[in-house]
Amino acid sequence: MKKVYLIAVIFALIAGFATYFFASEIDKKTTIKDADTVEIIVPVNDLAQNSSITEEMFAEDAGVFTKKTVVASDVNAENVATEQSQLVGKVTVDPLYAGEPINVNRVEDLNGADVALSLKLPKGKVAYSFSAGSVTSVDGYINEGDKVDVLVYDAETKKSKVAYKNLPIMRVSTATASKNASASGTTLTEYSTLTVQVTEKQALALYKIENENSFKLVLKHRNNAPTTAPANAK
Known part of the structure; x- marks a missing residue:
């Protein structure tokens, strides 16, 4: 009899956790759906420091940059790159990582102080x-x-x-x-x-x-x- 009760308790706990995670996922999806979103630019793969960014890198078949929709509150709208014009002609002064928002302070104009001399x-x-x-x-x-x-x-x-x-x-x-x-x-x-x-x-x-x-x-x-x-x- 005790084994029966123990098994019942275990199944009850499993059912409870499953219900909780299911409800959390629904709540998360509902939150994302209802929240304000913004389309940002992210690297497809890691981009090394002192990499020159050209217009050709934004072509769909280039596989360098892509667009990604995120919750607006998850990024700093003033610093994150949302437009191609913010990056073309710039040089990365820090590495950029795949899938991460691009902070515009991590790129500089070619004549920037932190840009490698060889690029100038x-x-x-x-x-x-x-x-x-x-x-x-x-x-x-x-x-x-x-x-x-x-x-x-x-x-x-x-x-x-x-x-x-x-x-x-x-x-x-x-x-x-x-x-x-x-x-x-x-x-x-x-x-x-x-x-x-x-x-x-x-x-x-x-x-x-x-x-x-x-x-x-x-x-x-x-x-x-x-x-x-x-x-x-x-």
Whole structure:
């Protein structure tokens, strides 16, 4: 008899749990159905950091991005990507994960500070860095976006020449976060490296100059001419 009662109790508990979960599922579906929803963009697969987002990625057969309907209260409408225009032309500064809402703060324009330098290089260009020991000119006033000329002194001919003109400064690295103030109170950067945008041929020539010649960098006016090299530069 006791076994019969025990079995009855077990079946009663199973029936109770089944009823509870069934009711919860109905309530959940009813809640989702009645709640405000929003259509968001999500990655189909994980997308690595520093990935460029193009319009072609949104094609149905591309399999990169897709639309997903979610309850509006489950996402931050101000930060989540809902339109293709919010992402095209951007670069991921953090990995994006499959099926997750895309926070627009995790993508930046190509010129964003957190975007890899290699993505900013035009086709056919490379980045070349001068070491701090050889950069002895302009008193630390060079900034990203500036352009410089490379002034070279030839010990054999005892002559100076401008080897390259208007090289764009892409990065200014500092040895430490601290900066020294000049006597006038102006803040001066302590250089570690200065990185310029050049061709591979120019990079080889600059490496030769840096190792064999005495040189200085001449800071140019911000509205100077487009980047060019002297006709006789090799």
